[in-house]
Every structure is written in structure tokens, then in C-alpha cells.
Amino acid sequence: MEQSAMRIGTIDIDRPIILAPMEDVTDRAFRQLCKQHGADIVYTEFISAEALRRGVEKSIRKITVADHERPVAVQIFGNTVESMVEAAAIAETYEPDYLDINFGCPVKKVAGRGAGAALLKEPEKLSEIASAVVNAVSLPVTAKTRIGWDHDSINITDTVRRLEDAGIRAVAVHGRTRSDMYKGRADWGRIAEAKQACSIPVIANGDVWLPEDAVAMFERTGADGIMIGRGSIGNPFIFEQAKSLVKEGVRLSAPSYRQRIQAAVDHLRLSLEYKGEKYGVLEMRRHYSTYLKGLPGVSKVRNLLVREPDPAVIVELLREFEAACEALDREGLLKEGGENLNDHSPRLILNY
Structure with missing residues (x-):
């Protein structure tokens, strides 16, 4: 049609x-x-x-x-x-x-x-x-x-x-x-x-x-x-x-883990701008698991993020997680979109 x-x-x-x-x-x-x-x-x-x-x-x-x-x-x-x-x-x-x-x-x-x-x-x-x-x-x-x-x-x-x-x-x-x-x-x-x-x-x-x-x-x-x-x-x-x-008719590449983590950071900053720190942090908590879905250690990372009240620390955790994913990527161990290495916390992943 x-x-x-x-x-x-x-x-x-x-x-x-x-x-x-x-x-x-x-x-x-x-x-x-x-x-x-x-x-x-x-x-x-x-x-x-x-x-x-x-x-x-x-x-x-x-x-x-x-x-x-x-x-x-x-x-x-x-x-x-x-x-x-x-x-x-x-x-x-x-x-x-x-x-x-x-x-x-x-x-x-x-x-x-x-x-x-x-x-x-x-x-x-x-x-x-x-x-x-x-x-x-x-x-x-x-x-x-x-x-x-x-x-x-x-x-x-x-x-x-x-x-x-x-x-x-x-x-x-x-x-x-x-x-x-x-x-x-x-x-x-x-x-x-x-x-x-x-x-x-x-x-x-x-x-x-x-x-x-x-x-x-x-x-x-x-x-x-x-x-x-x-x-x-x-x-x-x-x-x-x-x-x-x-x-x-052009198929774009799927967003990388870097782009997805950056989107989560951007979303948090906008949420803080429009709602203030208290509600900006609280209402953002429902979104982390979807931005990070399929990445290694996502369940443990999410548990840290949804318990943290300080937005600066949240951004720090997301950047740590990005660095951990980069380390896995360099070793060829990162497989986005799948269940992989989910028993690792972000800080353990950083040891790679």
C-alpha cells in the first residue's frame, strides 16, 4: 500500500x-x-x-x-x-x-x-x-x-x-x-x-x-x-x-553498549533538570534495566543503581560499568543482547 x-x-x-x-x-x-x-x-x-x-x-x-x-x-x-x-x-x-x-x-x-x-x-x-x-x-x-x-x-x-x-x-x-x-x-x-x-x-x-x-x-x-x-x-x-x-531503506547498526549507557546518563540528567533531585532519581529507577538489558552483570548493576540516592554516584556507577564492558570487549568476551557473565558485578568485571 x-x-x-x-x-x-x-x-x-x-x-x-x-x-x-x-x-x-x-x-x-x-x-x-x-x-x-x-x-x-x-x-x-x-x-x-x-x-x-x-x-x-x-x-x-x-x-x-x-x-x-x-x-x-x-x-x-x-x-x-x-x-x-x-x-x-x-x-x-x-x-x-x-x-x-x-x-x-x-x-x-x-x-x-x-x-x-x-x-x-x-x-x-x-x-x-x-x-x-x-x-x-x-x-x-x-x-x-x-x-x-x-x-x-x-x-x-x-x-x-x-x-x-x-x-x-x-x-x-x-x-x-x-x-x-x-x-x-x-x-x-x-x-x-x-x-x-x-x-x-x-x-x-x-x-x-x-x-x-x-x-x-x-x-x-x-x-x-x-x-x-x-x-x-x-x-x-x-x-x-x-x-x-x-x-x-538503510538499516542502521544497533546501538552499542556505550550509546545505551550514555542514553541512560542523558535521561537521568534530563530527569533531574525537570523534576529535581528527589523525584528525578526516584522516577529514573524504572528505566535502568531496559537501557542495560542483555549486558553482563546487569541485574547486579541495576540493584546498585536503584538503591543509590546520589545522582553523581549513579553516573559514576554507570561510567564504571561502561569501563567494565570496554574491558570485556577488548578481550572478546562481551556479547551484547545475550545472557553472558551475569554472575559478575561491575567491579568484578573491571578486573578483566
Whole structure:
């Protein structure tokens, strides 16, 4: 299938590779890192409409965007027209490039309260919320959804038509149902059906782990863009790799251990800049294992990193680990991506 450039408002990008919204992941630090590594568009974490209306500090922090992130979208979720309209108006004042409505989150704290994917069971209400938000703001409004609530109620073609009729400018489709959560394989065939069912841009989402997956997703879905979520955690390099393969047919080398450790250091520094030392250190702890996955001694290194409160010491530990990997590399003992020498701590590795 041949794709044309994807247009949302003034944004016009050929086959964009997009960072998906992820709670506790796509904060300002991670968005900036992904932009530096080639993400065409980035999304904020999803933000509760009710929390935004109440001015909750964490929600205000989530919604704050910077010019170097652009194009950037703010995503909101809620289960009433009133709350979503008010939240959309607040979000607009923070000047994102567009707003996105979350009609796909499967987690209990969202769907269990009638928002996110739960609205797939109430298509009239979904349409009403989408239309009201579109009419409440001057920014373009998009939506992100799933193929259905469960496999007995797959309704993605009806959903995308409703969203288009409501004035939604583009829709991202995750190829799983709510009941799937994140298990099994995303159904790219259903995304292709969604693309055929509407005339607005469709962004395909689900199971892009490698650059080759990005190529295959474009080919099999006919989507206008693709969105990468879990495949980018600890691997912001996937955006430049996917873009190179999709747009130039050039396969870039996998990031080296040096590049991966440097990305962890950069991520920590950005986290400290935006959140301060206490939260910058705490919230970074979830990321070390993904940046260092497959390297020797990673479990013991991670245990040191997640217990250390001093960011200067964390950077020192990461640099020690890099030196240890270099020593193993010189001896031909480093095999990235596999289980090798995991019984060695970083300081023991330095003895090589």
C-alpha cells in the first residue's frame, strides 16, 4: 500500500514515526530524548480531565511542553462531556500542537471508571465527548483507541467512522482489545480495516519492537503513520532506526553498549533538570534495566543503581560499568543482547 504524507492541522509529515503516550514513561525527559533520536511527534503521558480541572500539581507538570519537543500532543481522558470540555480548554492554554483524546487505555484506574477503553462500550457517549471537545477548542483534536472492548465486540470500523463524523482529525489504533491488555499479538489486519473505513489519517500502534516491524506495519496496514510505545522504553534509538529503514531503506547498526549507557546518563540528567533531585532519581529507577538489558552483570548493576540516592554516584556507577564492558570487549568476551557473565558485578568485571 502506498502512503501519502500525514497531515494534522499545520503538521505535514511523510510516514511519521511517533512516540506513544505512556503513563510514567513519556514525561518531558523521555520525550526530549526520543526527539533527539528521531521521533517525529511525541505525546505527553495521559492526563486526567478531573485532575486537570482541580489544578493537581502532577497534572500541570505532565501538561507542560517545550518548543524543542514540537510537534507535541497533549492527551487527556475522562468520562463526562463537562470534564473533558473544561480540561481541553485548559490544555489548549499550554499550546501543544494538537490535543488527543484517550479512548483506549485498558487499565482499571481508567477503564474501570468509565473512561479510556470503557467508552468503546458506549459509542454514543464516545461520539458526544469527541464532538464536544472538537467544538471547545481551536486546536486540531485527534483520538487514540483500540479495536474493541473484547473479541466479541470488535467495533473499530464503527468507532473510526464516528470519530471522523465528530470532527476528529486523525485516529491512532492499537491493534488489541481492552480484554487483551498487552498480551498476545496486535491485530494489524484490524488496523488495515480501520484505515479503509475512514478518510482521516490512521496511525497504527502495537508490537513495533524492531525497525523491521515498522516497515512491515506500514506495508500491512496502509497506515499514514506508526506509533511506538513499549518498544521505545530504554531504546529511544528505535525512532532513528525505523525512520532510516522506512524512508531510506538503510538499516542502521544497533546501538552499542556505550550509546545505551550514555542514553541512560542523558535521561537521568534530563530527569533531574525537570523534576529535581528527589523525584528525578526516584522516577529514573524504572528505566535502568531496559537501557542495560542483555549486558553482563546487569541485574547486579541495576540493584546498585536503584538503591543509590546520589545522582553523581549513579553516573559514576554507570561510567564504571561502561569501563567494565570496554574491558570485556577488548578481550572478546562481551556479547551484547545475550545472557553472558551475569554472575559478575561491575567491579568484578573491571578486573578483566
